[in-house]
Amino acid sequence: MAGPTTAERQKTADGGSRPPRPPRSRVRLPRTRTLVLSLIALVLIGAGVVWALYGSQWLRVERVTTSGTRxxxxxxxxxxxxxxxxxxxxxVDTDAIEDRLRKKLPRIDSVEVVRSWPHGIGLKVTERKPVLLIEKGGKFIEVDAKGVRFATVRHAPKGVPLLELMPDQESAAASLRRFDGDRLRREAVRVAGALPAATARDTRAVKVRSYDSISLELRGGRTVDWGSGEKGRAKASTLTALMKAAPKARHFDVSVPTAPASSAS
Known part of the structure; x- marks a missing residue:
């Protein structure tokens, strides 16, 4: 009688039968036809998007809106x-529109041109604000806090002080030798831009005698010695406190902000 086979001996040695091994799975690569169709679909979608953006009537400029104008x-x-x-x-070349607006309208300080899909262009404008006026030929040149002369108007805007260049005596002559008229005007703008809002509204004129001799003429006959345009923030804070402490004073001196003074005359 024949003995046990090798498989039977292995089964006996293991104490039982082994579970059958699962068949190996094979990874199937996409067929060439599927790849070609996918590429064609992508090309068609891309062409459709380009046509919608550039060739169709759906996404074209129909309206232009503005905001921020005063x-x-x-x-x-x-x-x-x-x-x-x-x-x-x-x-639409938004940068070109921004450049065009700044060149044609100097009153514009900054502008942002934005696309408003699907049919609009938005113009967000920030206008310059005058802090000082220069009278010339019966008209008034508006100057902003950066010293930019941006407009000439027939009537002086309310609440904007007038620049008065008043060089006199030897100190003024020495100042003019060091600083020309344009530099003195810039210092006046610097002072006007540093004024507290309430004081700026009450200021009728900024008078410049020399670089370090600038004064303010306020409503009601009050005056302020400001000195030079330096330390403007400290002088503004000191002036505000001084006016609160001496509301009936007629003259204020903040040329040295750490040693202010006020008087009734």
């Missing part, structure tokens, strides 16, 4: 912007 009118801003109405919104 003195300028929205119509004037839109006219200066010359946004390409009817052109594809995606192709």
């Amino acid at each position: 003195v300028l009118t929205p119509e004037k801003v839109r006219e200066a912007a010359a946004a390409p109405v009817g052109e594809p919104l995606i192709s």
